[in-house]
Amino acid sequence: MNAMPIDIKAIIGKLTAIHKGGDVIGVDFGRSSVKIAKLKKAGDKYALELYGMIPVSSAAAGAEITEDEIDSTVKSVKAFLNSKAVKSGVGAVSVMGNFVIVRYVKFPKMANDELAKSLRFEAEEFIPFDITDVYLSTEIIKDIEEEGQPKMEAILVAAKKDIVDMRINMMKRIGIDPLVIDVDGFCVNNVYEHCYPDFAESNTMFLNLGASMTTLSIAEHGTVRVVRDIPFSGNGLTNLVMNTFASDFSQAEALKRQYGIVPSSEMETMSDAETAEQVTSALIQGVDEQLHVEMQRSIDYFNTISGSSEEISKIVLSGGGAMLKNLDKYLNRQMDIPVEVFNPLDFIEHPDDPELLKNASAYAVAIGLALRKAGDSSAIRAV
Numbered sequence: 001m002n003a004m005p006i007d008i009k010a011i012i013g014k015l016t017a018i019h020k021g022g023d024v025i026g027v028d029f030g031r032s033s034v035k036i037a038k039l040k041k042a043g044d045k046y047a048l049e050l051y052g053m054i055p056v057s058s059a060a061a062g063a064e065i066t067e068d069e070i071d072s073t074v075k076s077v078k079a080f081l082n083s084k085a086v087k088s089g090v091g092a093v094s095v096m097g098n099f100v101i102v103r104y105v106k107f108p109k110m111a112n113d114e115l116a117k118s119l120r121f122e123a124e125e126f127i128p129f130d131i132t133d134v135y136l137s138t139e140i141i142k143d144i145e146e147e148g149q150p151k152m153e154a155i156l157v158a159a160k161k162d163i164v165d166m167r168i169n170m171m172k173r174i175g176i177d178p179l180v181i182d183v184d185g186f187c188v189n190n191v192y193e194h195c196y197p198d199f200a201e202s203n204t205m206f207l208n209l210g211a212s213m214t215t216l217s218i219a220e221h222g223t224v225r226v227v228r229d230i231p232f233s234g235n236g237l238t239n240l241v242m243n244t245f246a247s248d249f250s251q252a253e254a255l256k257r258q259y260g261i262v263p264s265s266e267m268e269t270m271s272d273a274e275t276a277e278q279v280t281s282a283l284i285q286g287v288d289e290q291l292h293v294e295m296q297r298s299i300d301y302f303n304t305i306s307g308s309s310e311e312i313s314k315i316v317l318s319g320g321g322a323m324l325k326n327l328d329k330y331l332n333r334q335m336d337i338p339v340e341v342f343n344p345l346d347f348i349e350h351p352d353d354p355e356l357l358k359n360a361s362a363y364a365v366a367i368g369l370a371l372r373k374a375g376d377s378s379a380i381r382a383v
Contacts, residue, residue, distance in 0.1 A: 025050065025091040025176055026369025027077070028184075029167065031212035031235070032056070032320070034077050037366035038089075039348065046371075047349035053359060054080050070166070074173045081174060091176035092369035093167050096184040096215055099160035101127060101134075102227035104305050109143060109150035127158045134158040141223060155224065157183060180372045184208055185217035185227035187368030188318050188342075193222060194371055195347045202313040203302075205295070205337075208364060209321025211235050216294065218302045218312065226302050232290040234321040240282040255279050260325025261287075284330070292334050315339045318364035344368075 028035040038050035056073045081087075103126045107115065115122070119138060124131045141153040164181060171178035188206045192199060200222025208215040211234045218226040242252035259279040267273050267280070299312060315337050317328055328339040343360045344367045350356065356363075 023049070023089075024179065024370055024372050025086070025089050026366040026372070027091055027093045027171065027174075027176065028187075028363075028366040028369065029073070029093065029170070030056075030210055030320075033211075033362075034073065035363055035366040036077070036080065037363055037370040039367070039370045045349065046347075048345065048351070048356075048367075050084055050086065051350075051356060051363065051366075052080050052084070053355075053362065065166075070170060074170055078174045081176075086175070088175045089177070090179050091171055092180035092182060092372040093171050093178055094182045094184050094187055094365055094369060095159055095163055095167060096210075097163075097213065097229055099163045100183060100229075101129070101156075101158045102183060102185065103127075103156045103158075104225055105138075105154050105156045106144070106146065106151045107138075107154055109152055112140075115152075123156055123158065126156055129158065129160060133161055135161055135164055155227075159183075180369070182369060182372065183227065184215040184365050186224060187365045188215070188316075189217055189219055189224055189368075190371060191344050191364055191368035192316060192342060195342075195344065199314075203308075203310055205299070205312050205315045207291075207295075207315065207317050207319075207322075209234065209317060209319040209324075211320060214291065214319070214321070216298055218298060220302070220306055220308065225306060226298055228298065230291070230294040230298075232286070232294065234324075236290065237283055237286045237321075237324070240286045241279055244278050244282045256283065256324070261327060261330045263326065263329070283324070287327070287330065288334075292331070295331075295335065312337055316342045318342045318344070318361045320359070320362040322361040323359070 023038055023040060026037045032055065034054045034056055036050060036052040036054070037048065039046040040049040054076050056076055105123075105126050107122050110118070115138065119136055120131050123136055123138070127134060135158070137157045138154045141155065144151050144153055159181075167181065168178050185206065185208065188208050192204075192206065199219075203221065204219050206217045206219070209232070213229050214232045215227070215229050217224055238249060238253045238256050241247075241256050242249055245252060245255065247255070255275070256279065259276050261283050262270070262276045262280045267276050270276050295315075302312075315331060315335065317331075317339065318341075321327070322341045328341050332339040341361055342364060344364045345357070345360045348367070
């Protein structure tokens with residue numbers, strides 16, 4: 001399933017004319033950095049033409065963000081683009097967090113134009129916000145029959161208007177016309193599908209591990225059925241290490257990156273085994289209490305809504321948090337499911353840049369956005 005972007009033409013009115021020949025710049029506003037990616041297509045292959053990871057204020061991705069923080073982020077990103085001689089362009093951006101809701105729902109069977117007219121009424125029971133405060137979209141998965149009545153299975157997306165409008169404004173201020181707004185979980189699914197088209201033959205869980213939260217999604221034979229944000233984060237793990245050592249944040253971050261989750265077999269031969277054990281213990285506590293529990297809960301929910309006996313065959317990690325040493329191996333042992341760290345550059349031509357390669361998994365959302373194109377189908381409309 002080619003997951004759905006938000007069509008902001010209906011949100012902000014008529015945009016600058018669509019540049020049909022322009023390549024889309026993907027902009028991933030994270031809590032600790034902004035990731036930029038632009039692809040150039042040559043035949044059936046892509047090359048990474050522009051990329052960058054710009055450190056920003058820790059509040060830049062959140063709902064509670066001041067005008068000063070927005071200004072600082074815009075200034076930093078604009079300076080980066082100017083340094084690359086990018087003065088303007090067309091782009092795609094994503095939204096995430098508690099102000100974006102993705103639900104698997106069932107509606108009475110109706111024509112598309114009828115659903116468009118009644119979407120707010122049909123969606124109200126599923127949305128925990130005032131329905132007038134959100135932009136809505138739905139994508140029909142398939143027609144079904146339930147208790148003798150024809151119905152439609154669908155994915156419903158609701159995004160808070162103030163967050164979407166803020167993101168649109170930030171894009172325009174950095175000189176990029178935002179043609180598409182997407183959802184983080186869909187972006188990762190899309191870029192993985194681009195790299196591995198046969199992944200749709202099975203069920204896959206995606207974890208995009210960020211500095212402030214993790215976006216979890218589950219695709220059933222390529223169709224996204226579950227998307228949710230969970231309160232597991234890289235910064236949260238750093239805080240656990242910080243509390244263990246009574247250190248400051250930067251020292252704890254360095255310890256987390258240095259050791260990761262050290263296997264007991266390796267720890268026995270380490271000269272600094274005591275430090276390694278303390279760091280590992282703190283990280284395992286966070287993974288077990290915040291991530292493992294939510295993963296199992298999501299699988300249980302997926303099994304309920306899918307009605308399928310087919311199990312999750314693979315867990316795919318992306319985002320900056322995926323680079324935590326041995327996290328993939330630990331989750332594999334805990335979940336008894338194969339786990340891989342996704343490198344979105346594997347099927348894209350790219351420079352041999354050590355910093356880019358080291359942070360490859362952190363670019364998953366930005367590259368997923370860059371795969372979008374002008375004129376992509378609509379998703380959320382101001383109806």
